[in-house]
Amino acid sequence: MQEILDGIKHAILVGEEEDTKKLVGDGLDAGLEPRQIMEEAMMPAMEDIGERFSSGEAFIPELIVAAEAMQRGMEVLKPHLGGAERGSGLVMMGTVHGDIHSIGKNLVRMCMEGAGFEVIDIGEDVKTEKFVAAYREHRPDVLGLSALLSSTMQRIPEVIEAVRAEDKNAVIMVGGAPVTQDFADQSGADGYAPNAFEATRKARELLS
Ligand code: B12
Numbered sequence: 001m002q003e004i005l006d007g008i009k010h011a012i013l014v015g016e017e018e019d020t021k022k023l024v025g026d027g028l029d030a031g032l033e034p035r036q037i038m039e040e041a042m043m044p045a046m047e048d049i050g051e052r053f054s055s056g057e058a059f060i061p062e063l064i065v066a067a068e069a070m071q072r073g074m075e076v077l078k079p080h081l082g083g084a085e086r087g088s089g090l091v092m093m094g095t096v097h098g099d100i101h102s103i104g105k106n107l108v109r110m111c112m113e114g115a116g117f118e119v120i121d122i123g124e125d126v127k128t129e130k131f132v133a134a135y136r137e138h139r140p141d142v143l144g145l146s147a148l149l150s151s152t153m154q155r156i157p158e159v160i161e162a163v164r165a166e167d168k169n170a171v172i173m174v175g176g177a178p179v180t181q182d183f184a185d186q187s188g189a190d191g192y193a194p195n196a197f198e199a200t201r202k203a204r205e206l207l208s
């Protein structure tokens with residue numbers, strides 16, 4: 001089992017999309033839980049490539065191919081992320097303006113869908129006005145904001161304020177690598193979660 005997990009991590013790191021898909025499938029066939037594959041192989045691969053990028057050993061092209069391989073692996077996992085009954089609620093997700101990181105948001109979306117939520121994904125680099133307009137149009141039960149850069153996470157309080165001006169009872173969750181519980185509290189968010197699995201649990205809790 002460890003061999004498969006190591007193989008997935010390596011395949012993502014070197015950006016091998018076909019190997020990633022195959023090994024994730026092999027892992028599922030061998031009885032690994034989707035969460036284990038995610039937490040013990042896929043996320044560590046992204047952390048590793050991020051550290052290599054920080055230390056100057058990897059560059060943007062490497063980040064891009066690793067991200068592509070990660071996305072292909074996620075597609076294989078998606079149908080296995082649980083099959084709860086529909087009707088848990090409507091969630092709207094987006095990554096804030098100036099930020100094009102999509103993987104974390106997509107993973108939260110997949111886990112939410114797996115848990116029975118209907119999810120509207122309004123994409124990346126979403127301007128505050130677009131969040132407000134989409135909120136007005138769809139009136140989601142929960143709005144999820146994602147930010148991966150220390151600079152773009154500063155947009156979060158602005159989006160929360162603008163959406164609350166539209167609906168003072170809006171339920172808003174925030175997340176992304178630089179976001180913390182403290183930052184979420186200071187921004188006026190209703191909830192924070194450090195990963196997609198916790199995000200789903202938190203959304204359920206907020207709506208119960
Ligand atoms: C892949 C990647 C990219 C890819 C993104 C591809 C894509 N389609 O997403 C590309 C190459 C485009 C990219 C670009 C850049 N990146 Co980048 N990138 C990464 C990397 C390696 C992985 C991110 C990732 O996908 N992680 C895996 C996912 C699963 O984890 P996650 O995003 O944290 O999401 C989880 C949780 O945070 C949470 N979550 C996420 N969103 C939400 C939302 C809610 C509501 C909730 C509840 C939870 C939640 O649940 C998720 C799933 O468990 C990180 C390094 C790292 N360790 O994070 C750097 C990183 C985020 N990038 C970084 C930088 C600097 C950049 C660039 C500025 C580089 C440049 N000079 O151009 C650009 C910025 C582009 C832009 N304007 O947005 C820095 C940010 C530093 C900082 N703190 O500001 C990092 C940390 C790398 C580093 N160590 O320096 N990047």
